[in-house]
Amino acid sequence: MRFSAILLLLLAAASPVAAQDRMQVPPPGLPSLPADGPMRFMLHRSAAMPAMLTITASADVARAPDQLRMTAGVLTAAATAAEAMAANATRMNAVLAALKAAGVADRDVQTTGLSLNPQYRYEPNQSPILTGYQARNSISLRTMKLGDAGKLIDVAIKAGANEVQGPEFTLANSDAALDGARTAAVAKARARAELYANAAGLKVKRIASISEGAGAPEPGPRPMMRMAMAEAGAAPPVQPGELSLSAQVTISFELEGQP
Template identity: 50%
Template sequence: MKRTFLLAAAAASLFPLAASAQQVSSGPVVAAGNTLLSIAAEGKSARAPDLAVFNAGVTTQAKTAGAALSENADRMNAVIAALKKAGIAERDIQTSNLSVNPVYGQPRRLPDGSFEQQDPVIIGYQATNQVSVRQRKLDQYGKVIDTLVAAGANQVHGPSFQIDSPDGAMDEARIEAMKKARARADLYAKAAGLRVVRILSISENAGWAPPQPPIVFARAEMMSAPKAPSPVAAGELEMTVTVNVSYELAP
């Protein structure tokens, strides 16, 4: 009886190990004698952007935090009103930064050229309020920027060009990538004297590239709009998709 019990216990202890081993997968499995081929292929499509995202705001400085913030609020209200008057919908205007920070005086330079060692002294406060804006009428972008500067904005950064609905362009890139992957798989298979049997796995990496780095407009001294609208070139956005496809090859 004792020996029978020990054998039963040993057999029971093996079952979890067997179940665990069955759950382990080393990736796509090919039939005996067949070959696994992994291909990476890139597909692209281009579109003209239909959306420009930029930041606009006001930075003010005063002796006290309250005074800096009060002046900032007056000027920022004028900037937001100018945005709405220029045709920007309220849903496309969102506060992105509202801050008040101390301004420190510079340390006094000593005759020997070094600086006097002392604790920082607050000489005023700086308030900043910025909004993120989505401009949908790209042909009006330069005019809107000029209007903001005339209304009192002294911080304008952008644009970041985007596509409002990129799905169609991305799907074009995906189709091109898959065609390239299959053509490349057929090429390898033919060169090796094999044929493509089936697809085992597909994965992708996707994104788009802007046509140029962001432009920075306007500083504090630019408080009046120029006679001609600021020129802006939207260019094109390139959608890129890379697919990783595994194929099974057979003789």
């Protein structure tokens, strides 16, 4: 009996504290809420916030390339480093002279790599044996004469280049072409927002934010080169095709109205 009385006293003393802990204090400036105050407060805040809709849209445009890029290189091997470099320089000078004679300006040619590496032979249970040296020199070139692609490849190989990559067709000013894709992507996002808003019984009020995603020109099918063309004496057929440029935008729209 004594234990029960003490327990009842403890519960009576604790009950005001527990009741106080369950009370919800409204934010400053708002009137006191009844027992279901927290739920009404959340509804009040939700009603005050505008409905938002975020759309991500992308668009593509096709443009004909106006610039050609390719890489030509010379790889030589010799017993000594000096001999490898000398042979490489002779052949590369011949390649540069041939390209210049073909109409490529000096400002459109750039050295992209120059290296000299020792070559070893490896045998079981023996130290590596030096067998000679390899020298490599690579250049990149550009031209606006897309029709010269096959001819330039043929000229470089006949002059001594034994490593050729490309051609790669690009745009000299891709930003101007991308503007068309950006405009189309924004229009697509806007139309889609109107569609969703109308379906929900709302209207698009304004654009709250807009951001752009990654977009870049994508080359069409790469042309294939026949490396035997120098021996056959014919330039390879090369078609520039088209480039596809893509732009992506993410737009947040503020909606209005009652669904």
